[in-house]
Amino acid sequence: MRLRQIEVFFAIWRNGSVTGAARELAISQSSVSKTLKHAEQGLGFELFHRIRGKLVLSEEGEILLEDAARIFESLEQMRRRAAGLRNGLSRSIRVVCLPSLGQWLVPQSVVSFNRAFPKVAMEIATKHEGEMLDGVRARQYDLAFTFGPADSVPHLAGLVSEKVAEGQLVYIESGRGGWAAPITLPEIDYGSLIMLSGRHFLGNILRDELQSRHLPERQNILVQTYSVAREMIANGLGCCIVDEFTAITRPINLRIRPLRPRIPFGIYLFHREEVVLSRHERAYVDAFRESILTVKRH
Numbered sequence: 001m002r003l004r005q006i007e008v009f010f011a012i013w014r015n016g017s018v019t020g021a022a023r024e025l026a027i028s029q030s031s032v033s034k035t036l037k038h039a040e041q042g043l044g045f046e047l048f049h050r051i052r053g054k055l056v057l058s059e060e061g062e063i064l065l066e067d068a069a070r071i072f073e074s075l076e077q078m079r080r081r082a083a084g085l086r087n088g089l090s091r092s093i094r095v096v097c098l099p100s101l102g103q104w105l106v107p108q109s110v111v112s113f114n115r116a117f118p119k120v121a122m123e124i125a126t127k128h129e130g131e132m133l134d135g136v137r138a139r140q141y142d143l144a145f146t147f148g149p150a151d152s153v154p155h156l157a158g159l160v161s162e163k164v165a166e167g168q169l170v171y172i173e174s175g176r177g178g179w180a181a182p183i184t185l186p187e188i189d190y191g192s193l194i195m196l197s198g199r200h201f202l203g204n205i206l207r208d209e210l211q212s213r214h215l216p217e218r219q220n221i222l223v224q225t226y227s228v229a230r231e232m233i234a235n236g237l238g239c240c241i242v243d244e245f246t247a248i249t250r251p252i253n254l255r256i257r258p259l260r261p262r263i264p265f266g267i268y269l270f271h272r273e274e275v276v277l278s279r280h281e282r283a284y285v286d287a288f289r290e291s292i293l294t295v296k297r298h
Contacts, residue, residue: 005039008032009047010072012055013065092121093281096141099225102126103249105291113287120280133159136270143271143281147201150264162269165292169206169263170247173239175255183257190216194229194240197222202265206241209263248295
């Protein structure tokens with residue numbers, strides 16, 4: 001398929017009709033129909049079935065849609081970069097991070113970086129770890145920030161990892177906002193503890209810690225991201241052990257208590273193996289580190 005055919009295919013799927021695709025692409029309906037017909041003839045199968053006047057993805061079209069979406073996203077990124085260059089921006093840095101880091105830490109570091117380098121465009125995305133690292137390998141992102149072990153640097157194929165800083169897990173409960181006295185693991189009410197579902201790194205180290213101390217792990221409420229747990233707790237439901245960056249994002253109606261003994265984790269930067277970071281990318285990493293130090297000072 002040619003790029004124009006992919007663009008038309010994606011626009012028809014997104015709008016649900018030839019008319020909508022033509023409007024989005026600012027071309028005639030006949031041009032959209034002709035381009036779709038040529039694409040289907042070249043492929044040897046239909047991308048859409050015509051059902052009662054509507055275009056519905058064929059089985060083959062559904063299979064190709066994911067690839068088309070990736071190509072379309074790359075095309076949009078190239079257009080944004082070209083627009084930035086046209087408007088005097090020197091280049092762009094594409095950052096992807098975990099949702100926990102994207103709530104407060106990454107936005108703060110982007111604000112700081114932008115003050116020093118206003119002509120460098122930034123693209124920010126939040127993904128879960130697998131999608132994030134695959135995106136770096138596929139050249140969709142330049143820098144990825146995620147959690148990892150506190151004491152050993154992870155080595156992943158095709159990627160370079162660098163420990164940027166260290167964080168800690170903290171306990172949050174409903175109550176007057178702000179930091180409060182430390183709490184030990186045996187003091188926690190495990191009957192109301194909200195746990196992280198799936199095989200997330202922070203969820204795993206917490207489970208390992210609880211098992212090593214023969215403490216109960218109940219799964220009354222499971223969440224995919226700590227931000228969901230934080231919002232429930234702020235509204236009076238349960239308690240949770242989260243990363244300190246999630247905790248400080250919304251201190252109102254939350255009591256934040258350090259854990260004793262401390263449960264640390266590493267914060268890691270990943271980039272492609274063959275890439276040497278540019279001056280601007282390294283400056284952004286420094287801004288990210290400084291934002292972490294701001295959390296530590298408070």
